[in-house]
Amino acid sequence: MAGIVKIECLVNHCNFLMEYEVMKRVSSKYLIERYEYLSCREAIRQIPDFRWCHNQNCGSGQEHLGKDISPIMICIACGQMNCFTHDAIWHDGRTCTEYEAEKNTIVGATRDTIERETKTCPGCGIRIYKYGE
Template sequence: MQNLLRKSVYSQFNPPYQQCNICCEEVSTHDLMSITTKCNHKICRACINRYINKQLNEKGNVKIECFVNRCNFLMGYEDMKRVASKDLFERYEYLSFREAIRQMPDFRWCHNQKCGSGQEHLEREISPIMICIACGKINCFTHDVIWHAGRTCTEYEVEKNTIDGATRAAIERDTKTCPRCGIRIYKYGEKVFLILR
C-alpha cells in the first residue's frame, strides 16, 4: 500500500515523459500538444512555436498547416490561441486582420513606408489617384504603387511592360527606401539586402 502511495505521489509531481517527434527531446506529456484539433499529431510546445514563428515572421503566412506526415490540416483561430505564445498569437491576429482587409476589392494600403495606413477608395472607376487620409501621400489605386508622377496609368502600363520598366516596377513594389541612407533595401526575414541599380 505504501509503495502504491509513493508511486502516486511521484507521478503527480513528476509527470511522464515522451519524445517529441520533431526535436527528439524527452518532454513532459503536458508539453506535447496537437497542432490542430482536427488531427492527433502531438509535438512539443517549443517546436510548434518555432514553426509558427517561421511561418508568420519569415513567410508572412497566416494559413498554417500541420506539417507532420504532410497532414495539411489548417490551424484555426482557436488552435493558434491554444498553442502559440502571447507574442506569436498577437502577430497572428495582426497579420490575419491585414490579410482579411487585403481581400476587400476597394481597399489599398498606403505606400508611404512611414505611414502604414490604408483606406477604401470608392472612386476607383472615376479616378485612380488615391490620396492617403492619414499622411497625404498620393498613390495609384490601379497599379497599387506610389503615384507615377508625370505619367498617366496608360503610359505607366506601357513603360512597365518594357524590361527596364518591369525592373523599376518590381523594385518599387518589393523594396523600401532606407530612412538613413536612401538606398533601396529588401528585407527577407532577419536579412536585409541592398538593391543597387
C-alpha cells in the same frame, strides 16, 4: 478573425488544420498577437477596392471608391499620392495610359537586355550572365 488564415499542424505529414482556440492554448501571447495582426491584414487585402499606402514610412491603407475612373488616391494618414490602377506611388506628370506605355517600354528594353546579356544554363535552364560567346 478565426479561420481567415489556415495553419496546418507542424508535425510532418499531418494535414490537420489548427483551429483558433487550439492555437491560443498552445502558442505564446506574441504568436497569437502576430497571427491576429496578419489575419486582419489578410482580411483587409481581400477587399477589392482597398489599397495600402506606398509611403514606406506609413503602413496605412484605405478603400478607394473612385476606382480606375478617378485613380489618384491621397492617403488619409500621411498625404502620399498613390495610383489605384497601378497600385503604386502616383506617377507625377503622366496619365495612367502614359505610365503604362512607359512601363511596357521599360519591360521590353529589359527583356531585350536580358536576351542579349545572358544565356540559358544548360543544367537548370535559368538565365545567367554570359562572360563570353
